[in-house]
Amino acid sequence: MIPLAWMLGLSAIVFVIGVVGVLVRRNALIIFMSIELMLNAANLAFVAFAREAKSLDGQIFVFFVMTVAAAEVAVGLAIIVNVFRLKETVYVDEINLLKG
Amino acid sequence: MTPALFIAFGAMLVIASLMVILHRNPVTSALFLVVAFCSLAAIYLLLHAEFLAMVQVIVYAGAIMVLFLFVVMYLNLKHDVEHGIHLALRRGTGWILGGVLLAESLWFFGHRWAAGPLAPEEALATAGNTEAIGRVLYTRYLFPFEITSMLLLVAMVGAVVIAKGRGPHVERGRPPQGAPGAPAAPADRQETA
Numbered sequence: 001m002i003p004l005a006w007m008l009g010l011s012a013i014v015f016v017i018g019v020v021g022v023l024v025r026r027n028a029l030i031i032f033m034s035i036e037l038m039l040n041a042a043n044l045a046f047v048a049f050a051r052e053a054k055s056l057d058g059q060i061f062v063f064f065v066m067t068v069a070a071a072e073v074a075v076g077l078a079i080i081v082n083v084f085r086l087k088e089t090v091y092v093d094e095i096n097l098l099k100g
Numbered sequence: 101m102t103p104a105l106f107i108a109f110g111a112m113l114v115i116a117s118l119m120v121i122l123h124r125n126p127v128t129s130a131l132f133l134v135v136a137f138c139s140l141a142a143i144y145l146l147l148h149a150e151f152l153a154m155v156q157v158i159v160y161a162g163a164i165m166v167l168f169l170f171v172v173m174y175l176n177l178k179h180d181v182e183h184g185i186h187l188a189l190r191r192g193t194g195w196i197l198g199g200v201l202l203a204e205s206l207w208f209f210g211h212r213w214a215a216g217p218l219a220p221e222e223a224l225a226t227a228g229n230t231e232a233i234g235r236v237l238y239t240r241y242l243f244p245f246e247i248t249s250m251l252l253l254v255a256m257v258g259a260v261v262i263a264k265g266r267g268p269h270v271e272r273g274r275p276p277q278g279a280p281g282a283p284a285a286p287a288d289r290q291e292t293a
Contacts, residue, residue: 001102002102002103002106002146002147005145005209005210006103006106006110007106007143008209009206009210010110010113010114010143011207012202012209013114013202014113014114014117014136015116016198016201016205016225017114017118017121017198018117018121019197019198020121020194020195020197020198021120021121021191023193023194023197023198024121024172024190024191024194025121025197026187027175028127029126029130029168029171030126030129030209030216030251031104031123032168033120033121033129033130033133033168034121034165036133036160037117037120037121037133037136037230038137040137040140040160042154043197043267044140045139046145046148047144047147047149047152050149051147051148051149054237056233057236058150059149059152059229059233059238059242060233060236061239062149062152063155064160064244064248065154066155066156066160067251067252068248068251069160069164069250070163070164070204070249070252070255071252071254071255072146072255073164073167073168073193073206074167074215074255074256074258074259075255075258075262077167077168077259077265078258078260078262079120079228079261080171080175081171081174081175081263082262082263084175084227088175090175090177096214
């Protein structure tokens with residue numbers, strides 16, 4: 001039996017790795033991967049609490065989160081491809097179309 | 101046995117996640133992300149979420165990562181070249197903020213959690229919970245499930261429309277000479293002359 005605190009700690013560590021990835025990297029694809037890491041950390045917390053409460057509702061939520069993540073990746077990668085066609089770069093600090 | 105496996109796969113997950121954000125080559129980052137997803141699937145197995153482990157491998161490590169790798173290779177990115185005082189400053193700030201957030205969340209999770217009210221229904225099955233999840237998904241969560249299908253449809257149409265774009269090949273491409281329905285050809289010739 002794994003203690004709940006271990007799983008929550010692991011979830012927190014992975015989530016923070018995702019946050020740091022968004023903050024320090026400037027490649028839009030790596031930022032996207034970091035967002036996936038954060039979603040997975042949230043999923044791990046859901047599963048941990050679902051096991052702790054002996055309920056299946058948390059696992060159903062993980063299922064929905066995965067679906068939303070798939071939709072988000074499809075649309076986001078389409079946007080990145082479009083930006084690359086326009087600007088020839090995926091570095092987020094060189095994409096400043098909205099700057100006055 | 102189970103705690104040892106949890107520690108092993110957890111260490112694998114953390115190391116692979118760190119490599120995702122630290123490696124310079126986007127293709128390597130994507131492959132390390134596959135490793136991270138697979139070790140997370142193993143952790144789901146340890147937590148008796150067998151259905152989610154399978155979906156994690158099929159959807160995340162299969163479909164989503166193939167999409168990522170396809171785009172990374174389609175864009176043909178070079179290794180990141182990152183230097184300069186601004187980037188060093190931003191990187192330092194990012195790591196410090198991440199450390200603060202990690203300390204905060206570990207302190208928060210380190211507290212004792214009171215046991216909530218137990219859900220009255222299903223006990224977790226011992227050999228796979230796919231049947232139980234299917235039953236819940238198609239009865240109590242039927243409406244969200246249908247909404248999800250609508251969301252996927254919208255995302256699919258949106259991705260196709262966005263990625264198609266207006267497209268430079270439409271604007272730049274000359275219609276072939278003498279082709280029917282190409283009235284702009286004489287104007288183009290004047291322009292180049």
